Amino acid sequence: MFEILEKTMLNPTIAKIVIKAPRIAKAALPGQFLIIRADEKGERIPLTISDSDPVKSTVTVVIQLIGASSHTMVEKFEAGDSYANVVGPLGNPSDFVHMSPEELKKHRYVFIAGGLGTAPVYPQAKWLYERGVAVDVIIGARMKELLIYTEELGSVCDNLYLCTDDGSVGFKGVGTAKLEALAAEGKTYTRCVAIGPMIMMKFATLTCQKLNIPIMVSMNSLMVDGTGMCGACRVSVGGQTKFSCVDGPEFDGALIDWNEAMRRSRQYQPEEAASMERYGK
Structure with a gap:
């Protein structure tokens, strides 16, 4: 227990x-x-x-x-x-934990966090910040009331940028638009990590490709069994089939077949709805 x-x-x-x-x-x-x-x-x-x-x-x-x-x-x-x-x-830890201190210091990271994905960004940003790595964090939500982990992330990064769709706090717009705005202001980043809704990570990848920033994304939302037994979290990465739970959960966003991944993220919606009916919600 x-x-x-x-x-x-x-x-x-x-x-x-x-x-x-x-x-x-x-x-x-x-x-x-x-x-x-x-x-x-x-x-x-x-x-x-x-x-x-x-x-x-x-x-x-x-x-x-x-x-x-x-x-x-x-x-x-x-x-x-x-x-x-x-x-x-x-699962495998984030790729940067295997970098040497000298290699880490060469990088400037930007995290794009959306919704529930904001929380798992915290241990990553904290790990890097404690080792002297430059870290900026962008958090996005539909409105101010839905933002989470703002104080925690604000304590482990150089710059925290809040974004809301309705403009109730911070930048009015999505996190990827904020990243483009920062780039237009002259901000440069050598690595990006995006964690959040599948559609957000897809567009974060497209934005980073446009800005020539390598990006890692977390495919944890596809997982069911978590040990590689069920195959529900299969994802195509660079033309190869990977399992999010045992090969990931983080992958190079530029190599992911996003159309397939988004289809897979919806595969159990009918079962989830039926389960909620039985639960009484």
């Missing part, structure tokens, strides 16, 4: 859960994920690690209320309760 130490609602549909998991906390690296099962009859859910603290023996995940399982994990569990299983860290 894995005790929930904290549960915080970041907005009406997104919760931050801090879990006691000493061994996972010691081993976790940016970009990796966990498999969590709420109870003995629960579904196994892959969730990207949003923070880890080996001193406090904790790992943090952020859960969006979408399907029956995510509703169960958030609505039926409070601090002091325990999840049945937490397995990890799984």
